[in-house]
Amino acid sequence: MRALxxxxxxxxxxxxxxxxxxxxxxxxxxxxxxxxxxxxxxxAAKGAQLVLLQELHTGLYFCQEExxxxxxxAETIPGPTTETLGQLAAExxxxxxxxxxxxxxxxxxxxxxxxxxxxxxxxxKYRKMHIPDDPGYYEKYYFTPGDLGFTPxxxxxxxxxxxxxxxxxxxxxxxxxxxxxxxxxxxxxxIGWNPDDTPEEQARxxxxxxxxxxxxxxxxxxxxxxxxxxxxxTAPTAQxxxxxxxxxxxxxxxxxxxxxxxxxxxxxxxxxxxxxxxTETLRxxxxxxxxxxxxxxxxxxxRYRD
Numbered sequence: 573m574r575a576l577x578x579x580x581x582x583x584x585x586x587x588x589x590x591x592x593x594x595x596x597x598x599x600x601x602x603x604x605x606x607x608x609x610x611x612x613x614x615x616a617a618k619g620a621q622l623v624l625l626q627e628l629h630t631g632l633y634f635c636q637e638e639x640x641x642x643x644x645x646a647e648t649i650p651g652p653t654t655e656t657l658g659q660l661a662a663e664x665x666x667x668x669x670x671x672x673x674x675x676x677x678x679x680x681x682x683x684x685x686x687x688x689x690x691x692x693x694x695x696x697k698y699r700k701m702h703i704p705d706d707p708g709y710y711e712k713y714y715f716t717p718g719d720l721g722f723t724p725x726x727x728x729x730x731x732x733x734x735x736x737x738x739x740x741x742x743x744x745x746x747x748x749x750x751x752x753x754x755x756x757x758x759x760x761x762x763i764g765w766n767p768d769d770t771p772e773e774q775a776r777x778x779x780x781x782x783x784x785x786x787x788x789x790x791x792x793x794x795x796x797x798x799x800x801x802x803x804x805x806t807a808p809t810a811q812x813x814x815x816x817x818x819x820x821x822x823x824x825x826x827x828x829x830x831x832x833x834x835x836x837x838x839x840x841x842x843x844x845x846x847x848x849x850x851t852e853t854l855r856x857x858x859x860x861x862x863x864x865x866x867x868x869x870x871x872x873x874x875r876y877r878d
Contacts, residue, residue, distance in 0.1 A: 591615035594821040595839040596803030627762040646675035662692035671760035696725035700736040722748035730755040750792035764817035786828035793854035
């Protein structure tokens with residue numbers, strides 16, 4: 573009888589092999605896309621069924637300055653990149669999450685993640701909700717805040733909670749994705765150091781970035797994939813110091829444990845097999861959803877408690 577139960581338990585187990593593709597970028601769209609595609613092929617060869625690319629992976633991080641000419645970099649969805657990656661997804665029979673500068677209409681642009689199904693079609697998209705505006709990260713000039721909400725995207729490999737970069741600092745975004753049934757959280761990212769900061773400050777920033785995402789995994793009992801770029805990108809004007817992107821792409825389990833992490837300098841593909849039934853077990857042990865005091869959270873709708 574025990575052997576029969578163990579066989580049944582094994583059959584019920586659900587595993588998903590996931591990957592992140594971390595790489596440096598330059599100003600050549602074709603070269604960047606080719607690098608992303610090479611990483612996808614490497615991941616698929618290692619068994620990946622779902623591959624996450626980094627934020628705005630087809631070019632340099634142009635938001636270091638405000639320049640109207642950069643709107644020429646935007647593309648429609650569907651468009652050339654989704655067509656190319658859709659064909660690759662169909663060829664390899666995998667799901668791909670890419671990140672694009674979307675031209676929705678003349679004068680209306682978004683920072684958008686697109687999910688491509690195994691048959692190459694667009695399964696869904698997410699438009700970045702939290703838009704930063706800081707020295708070296710002038711995104712409010714380019715991107716309109718998303719209007720699709722925190723809605724997971726249904727795919728053949730599961731329900732994906734896709735968010736983008738600055739969203740990863742907000743527990744509300746991760747929680748709303750989890751409450752809507754997301755089975756894992758995915759963050760395409762572009763974040764790095766200001767070379768003018770001290771090594772101590774740089775270390776604190778990177779540690780904070782890692783910690784907040786591990787916290788999302790723990791608080792929601794969900795795996796987290798975060799894919800960041802690497803390499804130094806020069807500031808377009810003499811007023812800026814440029815950005816040293818710190819890589820450190822990672823895949824965490826539902827207790828925040830590192831399953832894989834890339835380094836801070838190298839192009840690197842991470843591939844990990846996830847036990848997708850783990851969330852069920854963790855939520856029985858740590859019933860955060862049960863104990864939420866939703867009756868006492870109304871003031872979260874305020875900007876600040878004066």
